[in-house]
Amino acid sequence: MIRRQGQTGEDPRVRILSAGYSVHRKPFVSNQREGIAYYLLRLQTEGTCQVWQNDRYVTAEPGDLLLYSPGDAYELRIGGLPAQSGTEKPSGETIFSGDYYLMCAGSWMDEWWSRLERPGIIRVGLDDSWLNLWREIFREKRRLHDNLQEIGDYLVRALCLSLDRVIGDLADLESFPQKPRFSYIVQRMKTYIEQNAPEAFTLNDLAEHVGLSASRAGHLFRETFGQSVMDYAIEVRISMACERIRFGAMTLEQASESCGFHSYSYFHRTFRSRMGLSPREYRDGKLGSLEQPEEEHVEAE
Structure with a gap:
């Protein structure tokens, strides 16, 4: 009840x-x-x-x-x-x-x-995912006739734990050589990449989002995280692909495209170089007989 x-x-x-x-x-x-x-x-x-x-x-x-x-x-x-x-x-x-x-x-x-x-x-x-938690909390609080305390309880917990993540991320950035005022900017860049990885965004798009030139944004990101913007975007896309290959019902080609790879041959090469096995091998090894694997077609390079 x-x-x-x-x-x-x-x-x-x-x-x-x-x-x-x-x-x-x-x-x-x-x-x-x-x-x-x-x-x-x-x-x-x-x-x-x-x-x-x-x-x-x-x-x-x-x-x-x-x-x-x-x-x-x-x-x-x-x-x-x-x-x-x-x-x-x-x-x-x-x-x-x-x-x-x-x-x-x-x-x-x-x-x-x-x-x-x-x-x-x-x-x-003022990230939308952060703001949405605030909005849901006060919407739930304003429900007069069917207010469920448990929903508000867990929404507040999610907000507080998300704050812990922000504090932890910013604390980690203090060890990097950039000036402290840039910590917030590079965190915004990282969040933008994670949220837009499936889409075809450019370094210019990212730079415009944080109000920097493309060269400055790219340099600041590499100086902070030790990798380029696009290298991190690929890392996020591969992580998404692993989830969809393992738990989804998509074909390998569909999973590739949904994660931002518009060429399956490029996805196949990148996946193998980063994961040490092909997408099909990854799927078969993780899912076993739960799916009937289709043939994997890779365009000639």
């Missing part, structure tokens, strides 16, 4: 207190310097705001994620800082700020927060 929120006395491991998207077009202040009583995740999506962290005001820009735990001092200002700061917003300047926010509590959140030393602000970007 499906348990709906409020039908049992059990305390859920993640309790969503509030979630949504806020837009501010007028000056706004939220001052809780005495400390908040919940976990707060706030993703700046548009405009800017100023927040109090580590005894000073810092500016959050689009793509910045703010993280607070119970007891942390929290102050949010949109439209200028106090007069004594000397940074008031000039009169007449447009005020605009948009953000996703999530306030939650629960034993799972306590355990998750304790796993890592978490920064108060981190640049995570």
Whole structure:
């Protein structure tokens, strides 16, 4: 039987207190310097705001994620800082700020927060897969008559664990020789490749996505990861092909094309050089008698 929120006395491991998207077009202040009583995740999506962290005001820009735990001092200002700061917003300047926010509590959140030393602000970007998790969380929270606590629980867990991956990736990049400000850019390049590997994209497409020249983007990626953009794209395509050959019902030619290889002979050569066996050998060895293998045709080179 499906348990709906409020039908049992059990305390859920993640309790969503509030979630949504806020837009501010007028000056706004939220001052809780005495400390908040919940976990707060706030993703700046548009405009800017100023927040109090580590005894000073810092500016959050689009793509910045703010993280607070119970007891942390929290102050949010949109439209200028106090007069004594000397940074008031000039009169007449447009005020605009948009953000996703999530306030939650629960034993799972306590355990998750304790796993890592978490920064108060981190640049995570505005990737669609990341934003979709936020949207699903507050859509679920707004369902009044069929709200399932368990769905919200696992959506928050997915969001938090995805954040751990981002933090881990950015921490790994600190050991590379590029300047720290490029960490976010190379991570965006890596994500773009992973999401677009099945399509015919070019280095120029990638460079335009991150706002760099093609030569700079290619150099920065190679300097960071030790391989070219297209070499990494092929690596991702081969990984996708392995999954589809092993678990799918596609022919080898169909699997090849669906993963971004528009020439089966090129796919065959590349697969063999990287995996040490042909696509057919890989399929037969992994699936055995589950499929009846078709003949493998490779164009003469």
